Amino acid sequence: MEQYETMIVGGGPAGLSAALHLAWHNRKVLVIDRKTGPLLFTLEKLYNVPGLPEMSGPQIIKLLSQQAKARGAEITIGNVVEASGSIGNFTLKGEKGEEWRAQTLLLATGVARYHPLVNGDFVPCFKYAGKGNLFYCPDCEAPEIVGKDTIVIGAASSSGASGLALGLSRYTSKLRVLLTQDKELDPQRKEKLVSKGITVLTGEIEDLVGEGRHLKALELKDGTTLEAEAFFVSSRVFGRTDLAQQLGVELAVTEVHAQPKSQRGDTNVPGVWIAGDLRPMTQQVAVAMGTGNIAAIMIDQHLRKEEISKN
Ligand SMILES: Cc1cc2nc3c(=O)[nH]c(=O)nc-3n(C[C@H](O)[C@H](O)[C@H](O)COP(=O)(O)OP(=O)(O)OC[C@H]3O[C@@H](n4cnc5c(N)ncnc54)[C@H](O)[C@@H]3O)c2cc1C
Structure with a gap:
């Protein structure tokens, strides 16, 4: 050998x-x-x-x-x-x-790297992760969302997702946070998000709506559709x-x-x-x-x- x-x-x-x-x-x-x-x-x-x-x-x-x-x-x-x-x-x-x-x-x-669950499955994210407008790493990709209407998808702790959103507020003022796992948010943190104009939503993702490699919207289990120009994942x-x-x-x-x-x-x-x-x-x-x-x-x-x- x-x-x-x-x-x-x-x-x-x-x-x-x-x-x-x-x-x-x-x-x-x-x-x-x-x-x-x-x-x-x-x-x-x-x-x-x-x-x-x-x-x-x-x-x-x-x-x-x-x-x-x-x-x-x-x-x-x-x-x-x-x-x-x-x-x-x-x-x-x-x-x-x-x-x-x-x-x-x-x-x-x-x-x-964990992906957000889509109807209980992480595989649907593969179609978009690293291919267009579904981002994961603020150190690498935050500049990609400058000025864009962006949803932070909280796929782990609410503190992680809200912290990511606060950090991204330097790049865009159009931010929403969707908490899909840990949906309890510290009231002080929520106040801080609100003061920056960041809306906090909760829900579970039922489907991803996209065109080619470009993700256009999240369909939630409660029937809501959330459209955005960019999506940022907070996960483990x-x-x-x-x-x-x-x-x-x-x-x-x-x-x-x-x-x-x-x-x-x-x-x-x-x-x-x-x-x-x-x-x-x-x-x-x-x-x-x-x-x-x-x-x-x-x-x-x-x-x-x-x-x-x-x-
Ligand atoms: C969606 C996405 C977008 C990104 N965008 C950027 C960006 O814009 N800029 C940037 O700087 N970074 C970006 N990154 C991060 C970057 O890809 C990583 O930091 C980098 O690849 C890490 O390099 P590495 O060699 O440490 O590990 P990896 O690139 O993960 O390589 C590890 C290798 O080990 C192999 N391996 C693991 N276990 C075994 C085993 N048991 N036997 C044999 N092989 C094994 C795997 O096949 C893999 O090829 C992005 C990452 C993702 C997921």
Whole structure:
């Protein structure tokens, strides 16, 4: 079986940026990805990725993959279900019985994002998420709603949804909040929303009305139809921490992300680094690339020190 110097689980911007650095330094590096990353489904243009203006998610992934491969990184498709071992000798197992080995490991498995329920099902949102005017991340997408009549869909806590709406009031004055799950709102918070002209509604979504990839309205179970120019989701986001947990990587206090020991992405488990959305930071391509790059530099330096100590 081939032995790699580094295995990277996750071929999003974090994993691919890390692979580029390691391959450039002539490290034998393998990226294993199951092709479920959000960018593969994000057809809207991304405006905030430095050096890659107005590209779609698939275009960004294609360029990053090509660049890493051109320097010698190997990229394979696989769903890693098991991670074990310790520094110098890690083993990953895929769902089809594949097995991979390496001295060091970078986990860049990203996050799972909850969508609003539409008649009890989250799948209808896939048609619009990242494709037009259904937004999820204020750090990435808030500027998309400037001056637009916007509904914030509260798909988790009312405090989260109302906080998002208050933050978005910097971008548009035409805001409504629809609480679909937690419908109780702190009276002081409600007063604040009202003072900003933000209407608070409650209800459950029965159907999405759209044209192509453009969402036009929400049909509620009580028969109301809410039309808007843009929609912003407030929902929960969880790090894909299953492999990190198997290896004993510490989780953040909230237990939804893997916790690095430092900004360098090293963890409490020697030989295991983490990068990208998996870390408890914001979700953004440039941040994923940056944390992937830092982790890769640290991994390369670690391997170099090992070589020096052996020779
Ligand atoms: C709708 C939407 C719109 C967005 N718009 C923007 C934007 O405009 N600007 C911006 O900067 N950011 C945007 N983002 C956020 C951006 O996509 C993420 O921050 C970025 O992709 C994170 O990169 P990552 O490499 O950490 O993780 P990901 O891109 O999530 O990649 C993780 C990879 O790991 C793989 N994986 C996970 N577990 C396993 C496993 N067990 N085995 C094998 N492979 C595995 C997945 O297939 C995936 O490819 C958006 C996100 C969404 C959902």
